[in-house]
Amino acid sequence: MFIQEVSIDINSKINKDELFQEFNLLLSFYRDSGQTQGRIESQYIDNNRIVSLPYTLEKKSLDKKNNNIYVNNWIKKIETLSNSLISIKTIGKTMENYNGCCTCEKSDFFILMTNYVSIDSPITCGSCNQSVPLYRLPQYYDFGYMPILSWETNYQSCDRLQMNCEVGERWSLNQMQEINSQLSKQGIEICKKIQELTKIKTFYFLYNYKKYKADQSDRPCPGCGKKWNLKTPNDYFYDFKCNNCNIISTFSPNS
Numbered sequence: 001m002f003i004q005e006v007s008i009d010i011n012s013k014i015n016k017d018e019l020f021q022e023f024n025l026l027l028s029f030y031r032d033s034g035q036t037q038g039r040i041e042s043q044y045i046d047n048n049r050i051v052s053l054p055y056t057l058e059k060k061s062l063d064k065k066n067n068n069i070y071v072n073n074w075i076k077k078i079e080t081l082s083n084s085l086i087s088i089k090t091i092g093k094t095m096e097n098y099n100g101c102c103t104c105e106k107s108d109f110f111i112l113m114t115n116y117v118s119i120d121s122p123i124t125c126g127s128c129n130q131s132v133p134l135y136r137l138p139q140y141y142d143f144g145y146m147p148i149l150s151w152e153t154n155y156q157s158c159d160r161l162q163m164n165c166e167v168g169e170r171w172s173l174n175q176m177q178e179i180n181s182q183l184s185k186q187g188i189e190i191c192k193k194i195q196e197l198t199k200i201k202t203f204y205f206l207y208n209y210k211k212y213k214a215d216q217s218d219r220p221c222p223g224c225g226k227k228w229n230l231k232t233p234n235d236y237f238y239d240f241k242c243n244n245c246n247i248i249s250t251f252s253p254n255s
């Protein structure tokens with residue numbers, strides 16, 4: 001991923017802590033517009049300067065053309081309060097050979113998926129298996145992608161509980177692997193809406209850590225009961241895919 005430096009010099013008498021809070025809000029708006037990843041940026045005051053270092057999927061994720069109305073309004077507000085202009089520059093990459101995310105002209109399909117450590121986009125491209133920046137999709141709700149990001153953090157919270165094992169492990173695992181759980185229902189609704197907006201088939205990734213006595217390959221789709229085993233697993237690592245229920249999954253490692 002790319003690491004950007006978003007900064008401003010303070011050329012006014014504004015209280016720095018107040019401006020720091022406004023800067024924080026700007027970073028929330030960048031997150032909701034899908035331009036930054038993970039909400040784990042460092043932010044600090046350095047003499048007369050406020051600096052934030054967010055992660056982005058593309059070098060140009062913070063380009064004006066990807067800003068929504070909230071980002072633009074907050075940039076204007078901060079620039080007025082500090083009597084100076086915001087500066088944005090790319091300062092590094094997380095991996096030397098990181099080349100960015102999905103660049104497919106048109107994806108065959110999308111997958112809604114994440115995990116407790118991911119700071120990628122919750123949308124994966126079915127053609128190249130890479131992250132799709134949210135701002136490439138039509139705006140989802142209130143000029144941004146809040147409901148998708150809220151499903152993402154719900155999923156990550158469940159995944160963290162099941163990884164930690166001691167509190168709510170069974171409950172959180174079931175949220176992730178049962179098609180009728182609240183978490184799955186929320187995700188499947190999001191997939192439907194993304195498909196409506198983009199006209200690209202959108203699958204929900206159903207986690208699978210179930211115990212099976214019989215051969216897993218014969219396991220029917222948990223939604224419609226039909227066969228959903230991919231004869232040859234697709235190019236990446238998915239073993240099951242149901243085109244009726246729009247869910248995709250893998251063999252359980254727990255058998």
Ligand SMILES: [Zn+2]
Nearest residue numbers: 102104125128
């Ligand atoms: Zn792609």
Ligand SMILES: [Zn+2]
Nearest residue numbers: 221224242245
């Ligand atoms: Zn099905």
